[in-house]
Amino acid sequence: MNEYTYEEIETGHKESFTVTVTEEMMEKFRDITGDINPLHNDGEYARSLGHRGRVAYGMLTASLLSTLAGVYLPGRRSLIHEVDVKFAKPVYIGDTLTVEGAVDDKNDTYSLLIVKAVICNQDGEKVCRAKMQIGVSG
Amino acid sequence: MMTHEEIMEIVQGIFRDVFDDETLIIKDSTNSKDIEDWDSLEHITLVVSMEKEFNLKFDLKEVNELANVGEMVDLIASKL
Numbered sequence: 150m151n152e153y154t155y156e157e158i159e160t161g162h163k164e165s166f167t168v169t170v171t172e173e174m175m176e177k178f179r180d181i182t183g184d185i186n187p188l189h190n191d192g193e194y195a196r197s198l199g200h201r202g203r204v205a206y207g208m209l210t211a212s213l214l215s216t217l218a219g220v221y222l223p224g225r226r227s228l229i230h231e232v233d234v235k236f237a238k239p240v241y242i243g244d245t246l247t248v249e250g251a252v253d254d255k256n257d258t259y260s261l262l263i264v265k266a267v268i269c270n271q272d273g274e275k276v277c278r279a280k281m282q283i284g285v286s287g
Numbered sequence: 288m289m290t291h292e293e294i295m296e297i298v299q300g301i302f303r304d305v306f307d308d309e310t311l312i313i314k315d316s317t318n319s320k321d322i323e324d325w326d327s328l329e330h331i332t333l334v335v336s337m338e339k340e341f342n343l344k345f346d347l348k349e350v351n352e353l354a355n356v357g358e359m360v361d362l363i364a365s366k367l
Contacts, residue, residue, distance in 0.1 A: 230328055256335050258345050 315357025
């Protein structure tokens with residue numbers, strides 16, 4: 150886990166990590182949230198809508214933004230204030246996602262980072278974009 | 288030098304943007320009790336927006352001591 154202080158992070162600082170979406174992650178997410186929508190749980194139904202299989206929960210993909218802030222940027226001192234997220238393309242089980250965040254701006258008054266994050270699949274397609282406001286505690 | 292009224296007009300625009308309400312009317316006496324969504328997170332958004340708009344920096348202590356919008360406008364005026 151990174152332990153950056155506010156002062157150590159400059160605008161433009163980037164961090165990234167990679168995760169593969171698994172069946173187990175889907176099951177755990179369904180159990181936690183109670184979202185039993187067939188798009189995420191019934192392969193036949195998902196294929197009838199033109200997908201190649203069950204679609205990963207968008208919020209499961211977005212949950213990786215929590216890891217981006219809490220483990221990487223800034224890491225231990227993170228407190229997420231705000232996340233504005235857009236889901237650009239579907240994610241499927243087995244996709245390998247690269248989550249990258251870059252510090253777009255800083256606010257010294259509140260020790261805030263404005264982070265632009267993109268999540269890409271193994272083909273380099275952007276599946277998710279987000280703008281995050283993250284506080285950095287002292 | 289901007290007048291209190293000129294700053295207030297810009298501040299009102301920032302409030303309307305932050306609270307996504309084009310009908311919002313801000314007065315000197317307006318405070319967080321008058322706007323339902325004005326919580327601590329939106330207060331940060333307001334302060335950050337004002338720093339950007341007026342190209343200035345606040346001190347955390349001085350923004351925490353503000354009682355209403357009028358005092359905020361006076362603080363901005365003192366830094367321009």
